[in-house]
Amino acid sequence: MTQVFKFGGASVQDAAAIRRVGELLARFRARPLIVVVSAMGKTTNALEALLAAAREGEAADYQERLETLRREHLTTVEALFGDRAGPVKKRVESLLTELDQRHRRHARRERPFHYDQTVCFGELLSTTIISAWLDEIGMATEWQDARDLVVTDDCYQAANVDWQATAERVRAMASDNDRIHITQGFIGGTVEGTSTTLGREGSDFSAAILAHCLDAEEVTIWKDVPGIFNADPRRVDNAVQLEQISYDEAVELAWHGAKVIHPKTLGPLQQKSIPLTVRSFEDLEAPPSTIGQDTRFDTQTPSLILREAQTLLEIRTRDFTFMDEARQHDILGRLVEAGLHAGLIDAGAMRLSLSLDGHPERLEPLVASLCEDYAVERCDDLTLLNVRHADDALLAALSAGRDSLAERRNADTAQRLFPGSQCRGTWHIPR
Template identity: 80%
Template sequence: MTQVFKFGGASIRDAAAIRHLGDLLARFPARPLIVVVSAMGKTTDALEALLAAARGDDPADYRERLETLRREHLATVEALFGASAGPVAQRVEALITELDRRHRRHARRERPFHYDQTVCFGELLSTTIVAAWLEDTGLASEWRDARELIVTDGTHQAANVNWSATAERVRGLDLDDGRLRVTQGFIGATPEGDATTLGREGSDYSAAILAHCLAAEAVTIWKDVPGLFNADPRRVDNAVQLETISYGEAIALAWHGAKVIHPKTLAPLQQRAIPLKVRSFQDLAASGSTIGDDARRDGEVPALMLCEAQTLLEVRPRDFAFMDEARQHDILGRLVAAGLHAGLIDAGATRLSLCLDSHPERLEPLVASLSSNYAVTRRDDLTLLTVRHGDDALLRALGEGRDCLAERRNADTAQRLFPASQCPATWHVPT
């Protein structure tokens, strides 16, 4: 059965990392195998800065950024292929030239459309180099353009998959010739051929889409950590690795801010009971973690999620009326239109409290809109703490010495909002 491997930007950040990727894949000779690859390192960030420059008024800044992108990718090609770099370098040069052409063509179009037509080149560049390197090392490979496989609508920067059209194209792949397939994460295209991107965690989602359409045996996401944890190990000094969790538990953790796997990645896998494995590309001996149907170990240890740079809005009717369903519908509709997600929503008789990410470009217009019809109070620089499967003693310990500004709790999840100034750089989960 087909396996799908996904590698993020950290795993191909430079020539040494790409060599390591080739060595890793050589240890998995079973076919069919589809390898989904992100852009190299921080390339997407560089492309977003290039996009801003293309839409700005400083041509010299744009040319400098484009040349830096070109130079960095060609340096990787040179480091990998040496004297035989010519053919791969030519393909990279052609992609950079096409990227430049698209910026010139679309710089006056609406930004989401322009974004998708150009930022997709990060994945096109990386997979061109990776596929050529694998072939050069003796791993028979074929480069495939994800824009010809994943069909979406025209919702740019957050495209919706046309599942029937995508399944028809993916199932048309001939995977029985012993070659692995290298394709891009994050990108697709409309039926008319306009590039689209799949939004947050789009590369993981790409792997899930392909796996779903092929009824794959498993998806493996290769990271620079040994697996999934009950908390961010960079922020919690006694974080515990989770060997197995269920799809439902993983979705709940992700919804509340855990850097686990985005729910949209899990849904197509859950529909076909395809397990998702998280493994370390740095340590193949590490056991990794598995997300699947088995829920028996869910909640064995409490999970802790921290969302920082939060803003609390308390919205009240100006006429002191109740915060009824009609007013909640109006407020939440404006929230959706602003493209913001509320990590915590708490309703009272005369107010609605919303905890939001502090994205100025989205938050400020929302506050202005609400203030025209409601009384709005605001508090910034907050931290939202979410605890899954925690008991009262744990919650008391985590809240000790901190002012709780908002709270929400149900049978298995508790959320509390604290001033960021009262929160430590490193947390500890009492056991």
């Protein structure tokens, strides 16, 4: 059965990390093995800055950023291959030359198109280096261009997958069962061969696409943490690992703001009951977290999700009429047009309460639009507390000493909105 591994930027950020990936893969002898790799470290951010410099005509800044990219990647190649680095350096230089040419060719095109034609080079560079390194240490690999595998439309920066065409190409790719197939996350291509990107969490999604098309046994995402936790360990001093949760529970956690697997990654896996495992590349013996069909463990451990920098809008009709379905449809439609997500929605007879992420460039036009037709009260710098599977005692303990400005609760999730000043520092989940 096919296995699909995905390595993010932190796991391939430099020569030492790439050596560790090689050592890790040497422990897994089953074939076929599909390995999906992100750009090294913060390369995507660097490419976005390079893109901005190209579009703004900042020649000196552009050249400096391009040279930094070249130096960082070639330094990694030299650290890995030493005096045998020549052929790999040549391939890296060729990719960087092509990147430079694309910037010059597309700088006046619409930004989403330009973005996809250039940012894809982060993954092309990382997989070129990693594939060469695995060959160097005795692992037979086949480098695959994801732009030839994942067929998409031309909705740049958020391309939609043509599942039938993709499945045909992916199955043909995996027909060679004796090699490790190295390919890129985050990117795809149109039938005409134009580069596209898959949007938020695109690398994880790439792994799910390949697994779905191949009816894989499992997808493993390798991270610098041992798995999925019931709270952010940086904010909650007694966060614990969730070793097993269902697809539905993972989607719920993601919806409420937890940094788990994006729902679009889970969809293709859930359709074929393919489990997704999160494991630590730093500690291979650490127990992983698995997302699958089994729901038995979902309610055993409460999960706490904090959403910071929230804005509460209390929206009322001006003529004291009901906040009926038509008015809610109008308001939520404006929210969609603004590209904002409401972490909390609560309706009363004459009001609609929304807790929104504080993106000023999107929020301010929305508020201005709503104020033209409704009475709007606003409160900023709030923290939204989401608790999955909380009992009354736990919710009371977490709310103690804090002033609830809005709240909502159903059978599985409790939400309370507090002043941000009352939520700073470290939290603790009473047991």
